[in-house]
Amino acid sequence: MYGPWTKLISRSRRQLGKKESIGVGLLGLGVVGGGVARALTGRAEALDTQVGCPLRLLKIAEKDLAKTRASQINPDLFTTDPAEVIADPEIDIVIEVLGGEHPAMELINDALGRGKYVVTSNKEVMAKHFPEFLSLAKDKGVDILYEASVGGGIPLIAPFKQNLLANEIRTIYAIINGTTNYILTMMASAGVDFSSALKQAQDLGYAEADPINDIEGIDAVYKLVILTTLAFRVEVHPDDIYREGISRLSSRDFRYAKELGYEIKLLAIAKEQDGAIEARVHPVFLPQDLLLAKVDGVNNAVQVEGDLVGRLLFYGQGAGPAPTSSAVIADVIDVAQRISHGVSITPMLRLDPTKKIKPISEIETRYYLRMSTVDRHGVLAKISRVMGDNLISISSVIQKESDISADVAEIVLMTYPAKEQAMQQAMREIEHLDVVREISNFVRVED
């Protein structure tokens, strides 16, 4: 149907910067890929109007033949070889929704290297290779878009690229893992322990059989890498980010949190202060009256503070095929509009090589500390002395629920802002006090 002459015309039009139609290739027909394919085919007319010329899904790479058969998509579009999609000269935009680092990284590099635009929903590959993709895209005069990689359909990348450009970003506080937020919501509202809440999340399909990526904060780290790179223009790798999961939280911590006026959330935090950047993922005590603290269930929310704009919050479903495909398609429209108008705009983001991530030992925050001690006069004095020696001030103390027969008391301390290093040192010393049986938990507090 398309002979060599047609191709010649299409090429020369491309050089002139205008195209008659835009070819799209899709790598992966999983839940997200299926949603994307449905939207591209089912909403073709509306999308073409947005773009200004026809947007045509030309090829789909999927190895699992059961998925291609179940998809009800024209079988001629399928190939089992992703390289075939990338090599197709009619394809201008490659959508990568395979997930995982490999082979996504190689495929994205190949596509960018051939001067194709890339749209991805893959947080892991973006977190691990963001700077090299940026630089390759710049070299080749194309772009890589990744709105779907963080927070599903919630616009989280676009605000940093556009709406907040006049601001210096101060803080990002993000609930960006729905599985853990569901588990924490259950623990807080139903008083259940971690393992029952996890079981419930698994039964409902909110947590995977192997939940480690979610509950240990690995997924949140990937997303935080992307947000931190974008907001603070710093080169950051997942290994640079301090990470703690939620498995050591107990229902006792939730009871104390409530009593003290806090909710417990797994937060991804990034801050810039005096040129130094913090980036960390761990459970946090958040004041109950903060809107972010009221975000329940599998939902995601990102609170961003800019020097001009103050505190913003973006909230919505952070995952799922429909929200994620909404974000992928928005990126495809964005790229296609540029191609259709003959504009090639490469990534605007320029990283600042002088910026570095602070080690966790250098951060300063408040702490919640729960200890099991002997039930005797003078225990609190000994603990207070250790804290004082490490220049940590205590803001409040709860001591109760003693088990008299076992000679055990529980003490909960809240501190004023203190250095993490000092706090770690104080905890080591407290553990060695003869009156202390164990430090049951400690959680950082953010206001």
Place this chain on the structure above:
Amino acid sequence: MYGPWTKLISRSRRQLGKKESIGVGLLGLGVVGGGVARALTGRAEALDTQVGCPLRLLKIAEKDLAKTRASQINPDLFTTDPAEVIADPEIDIVIEVLGGEHPAMELINDALGRGKYVVTSNKEVMAKHFPEFLSLAKDKGVDILYEASVGGGIPLIAPFKQNLLANEIRTIYAIINGTTNYILTMMASAGVDFSSALKQAQDLGYAEADPINDIEGIDAVYKLVILTTLAFRVEVHPDDIYREGISRLSSRDFRYAKELGYEIKLLAIAKEQDGAIEARVHPVFLPQDLLLAKVDGVNNAVQVEGDLVGRLLFYGQGAGPAPTSSAVIADVIDVAQRISHGVSITPMLRLDPTKKIKPISEIETRYYLRMSTVDRHGVLAKISRVMGDNLISISSVIQKESDISADVAEIVLMTYPAKEQAMQQAMREIEHLDVVREISNFVRVED
């Protein structure tokens, strides 16, 4: 410094689509204009990097000489004549932050007519002249940007233009007036009545001496017109939007709301269902557990539901010079990037002339109804009969706090979804019942 040859070169570069620097003119040096001028001058270097070439504030029109003197801006930039700013051939982007319909409308038309890009924070002029500005901008190959006209620095326009393009928008529920949200928060939390809460808002500078635009919902209507036009591609005028303010809410309504599990908010609502569009501003009972219901104080929040993306919420400070200038500058950067890359993209928005706004009589919702009746057996039966005759089902009833000596009882009803027309008819009939002294209030309920 710039002789005729320089101008010739600059002109021919413009024809080639590239510019060496971009000229900006500012109309108005009020609180927002002052913030914009400070950001444009104080952050010049960062902005130039974003844009790719120097962004120069060339002229500021301000009639009030006290403001120009107080501004500490180079006096050479000032003129008292806005027409001079628009006519300056070196000015590519005109920022209009005067507010009000006139002369903003004439100035924007003049600027667009001369092929200049316009950035505005003016909700009133956008609400009244949006379609004509769009069409003039298209004719002249330029664009008008208005992110700052709704919700201060919260990105509310960009999501509809970009991130949500793959979606069919179903509903918009918006708290877009900080003054009224502050007053309602005070009434709910401190139990004060409307006039004390208003007084407090005025003392704190959250409400103006003449608060009518805020408390009667006029300001919210302007913003809803802009959001509705954009989200549903419908031509809508402020007069098309049903409007009720907050002044007839009493502290009794807040007590009942709390008891029934609701918060009372002034909402701007737009919905599309089966091609028909609702757009209205009035107080609403909102379920307490909805995140939107938890938005307190002077903050704004907009909840948007799309068919793919589900429910999103955007939250932040809805007003103030710094947040508003953040949005203005983001729009200026957007336009300047296009100019600097030699791209002229006209507005993508195409209105659908077949779409219309439903009259309020045709909407269907639930209702809260509070009545003062005689304290006698059989009163509820009579009221229930009227409701039944009008095909309205009652979902719950509260009857209490009788003033026995005065023979007065108060009855509160909550209904199942009913037609507004039927409800209005039922209320007219109830008012004529001999056992009913008055209908004290009625409020629509949204879930």
